[in-house]
Amino acid sequence: MTSGGQIGVTKTTCCIVGGGPGGAVLALLLARRGVAVTLLEAHPDFDREFRGDTLHPSVMEIMDQLGLADRLLELRHTKVRTFTLQTASGPFTPVDLSRLDTKYPYITLMPQTSFLEFVTGEAQRYPNFRLVMGARVRELVEEGGVVRGVRYEAGDGRHEVRAVLTVGADGRGSRVRRLAGFEPVKTSPPMDVLWFKLPREEGDPDGIVGRLGRGHIAVMLDRADHWQAGYVIPKGTYPELRREGIESLHRGFAQLIPEFADRVEHLKDWQQASLLSVESSRCPRWYRPGLLLIGDAAHVMSPVGGVGINYAIQDAVVAANVLSGPLQESQRRLVDLDTRYLATVQRRRELPTRLIQRAQAVIQQQVLARALRSDASFAPPLFLRLLLRVPILRTIPSRIAGFGFWPVRVEE
Numbered sequence: 141m142t143s144g145g146q147i148g149v150t151k152t153t154c155c156i157v158g159g160g161p162g163g164a165v166l167a168l169l170l171a172r173r174g175v176a177v178t179l180l181e182a183h184p185d186f187d188r189e190f191r192g193d194t195l196h197p198s199v200m201e202i203m204d205q206l207g208l209a210d211r212l213l214e215l216r217h218t219k220v221r222t223f224t225l226q227t228a229s230g231p232f233t234p235v236d237l238s239r240l241d242t243k244y245p246y247i248t249l250m251p252q253t254s255f256l257e258f259v260t261g262e263a264q265r266y267p268n269f270r271l272v273m274g275a276r277v278r279e280l281v282e283e284g285g286v287v288r289g290v291r292y293e294a295g296d297g298r299h300e301v302r303a304v305l306t307v308g309a310d311g312r313g314s315r316v317r318r319l320a321g322f323e324p325v326k327t328s329p330p331m332d333v334l335w336f337k338l339p340r341e342e343g344d345p346d347g348i349v350g351r352l353g354r355g356h357i358a359v360m361l362d363r364a365d366h367w368q369a370g371y372v373i374p375k376g377t378y379p380e381l382r383r384e385g386i387e388s389l390h391r392g393f394a395q396l397i398p399e400f401a402d403r404v405e406h407l408k409d410w411q412q413a414s415l416l417s418v419e420s421s422r423c424p425r426w427y428r429p430g431l432l433l434i435g436d437a438a439h440v441m442s443p444v445g446g447v448g449i450n451y452a453i454q455d456a457v458v459a460a461n462v463l464s465g466p467l468q469e470s471q472r473r474l475v476d477l478d479t480r481y482l483a484t485v486q487r488r489r490e491l492p493t494r495l496i497q498r499a500q501a502v503i504q505q506q507v508l509a510r511a512l513r514s515d516a517s518f519a520p521p522l523f524l525r526l527l528l529r530v531p532i533l534r535t536i537p538s539r540i541a542g543f544g545f546w547p548v549r550v551e552e
């Protein structure tokens with residue numbers, strides 16, 4: 141507790157800013173390895189509406205390696221094995237995870253809140269872990285060009301955490317990234333997504349349903365008791381859609397998915413929808429002495445393939461693999477962390493990130509942007525249809541969707 145404008149100072153080995161999937165998993169992994177960790181989360185709770193709720197096979201395998209997968213799967217979730225698009229020539233399934241050789245051949249759809257509470261709950265079992273909710277980081281503590289921690293505001297005043305390593309895991313609008321002087325290089329994808337809920341009814345299909353064509357794209361995610369619907373619109377056209385009124389959204393959606401025409405009426409006003417401004421960017425550099433960025437703070441992912449959480453968690457695993465030993469050493473001998481370890485984390489994660497962002501850009505430009513521009517029904521590109529016919533090649537899209545370009549493992 142602080143009073144009279146004084147700042148309360150605490151010390152730790154690793155201070156992680158942001159309790160999203162990347163920050164929470166890194167905190168758990170470091171805590172397990174005996175590293176003193178403080179996790180600072182700006183929000184008072186983990187409640188998230190319309191954030192990524194998808195845990196891909198790679199994340200489930202990581203949880204399995206930690207001995208946590210079975211308990212995680214006891215929480216309420218649905219499993220999605222296929223992604224099917226209705227096209228002019230019938231259903232088209234580019235991703236079928238059930239073909240993959242893994243214990244978890246599906247996407248686990250689980251509210252992000254449950255996942256984050258589960259992971260931080262596990263971390264709380266270690267006495268060297270400290271979680272501060274409602275802690276909004278405002279400044280970096282810097283000495284001679286080295287980041288030595290952060291200052292944050294909480295309900296009980298201002299605080300300072302001093303740390304050997306500060307990790308910016310504070311998401312797409314990362315304040316840590318800005319304070320550290322990093323400028324992400326942006327690509328501007330041609331779309332935005334409106335997310336909203338629609339009721340589920342008896343006899344509805346399972347899994348993910350997608351429709352493209354006639355200038356719009358719709359995606360429906362099966363959430364057991366409701367559908368999470370995504371309506372893709374050309375970039376920057378949201379104000380125009382709002383001016384036209386909610387009926388315009390009803391009409392566009394019903395044209396695309398006629399069997400949901402009556403249900404879209406449940407969307408009565410714009411407050412029930414959440415706009416995701418689609419972004420894709422990457423920082424040229426993810427580290428400075430005493431500081432590392434991971435997850436969306438280092439690279440904002442386009443929603444194509446829903447790999448943002450996957451990649452944030454894979455960054456966390458690689459960071460823990462590379463940094464646990466050196467951080468234990470810094471903790472024991474009270475010495476700085478060699479910046480070369482931070483460079484190693486970026487080196488191992490940058491290529492997989494570049495590759496997936498390239499693949500997402502191709503899909504956005506070749507498939508999604510065309511569908512948004514065209515009045516015709518969507519027909520899948522020839523190269524994709526051919527690829528999916530060749531037995532040895534047809535699991536490639538599913539493998540990339542499930543594991544990314546570079547699967548990672550927790551090293552003990």
Ligand SMILES: Cc1cc2nc3c(=O)[nH]c(=O)nc-3n(C[C@H](O)[C@H](O)[C@H](O)COP(=O)(O)OP(=O)(O)OC[C@H]3O[C@@H](n4cnc5c(N)ncnc54)[C@H](O)[C@@H]3O)c2cc1C
Pocket residue numbers: 157158159160161162163164180181182183190191192193194275276277278309310311312314315316335414415416434435436437441443445446447448449450452
């Ligand atoms: C509407 C929407 C839908 C999405 N759908 C999907 C999907 O279906 N699948 C998928 O994989 N990805 C999806 N994503 C992307 C996905 O949510 C992110 O890629 C992923 O959450 C990144 O994880 P992260 O840990 O890096 O950052 P985040 O999850 O963004 O977490 C950052 C955390 O930092 C906290 N924070 C921010 N600033 C501060 C501060 N100053 N001090 C302290 N804490 C701070 C935030 O409160 C937040 O909890 C979606 C994103 C959005 C916006």
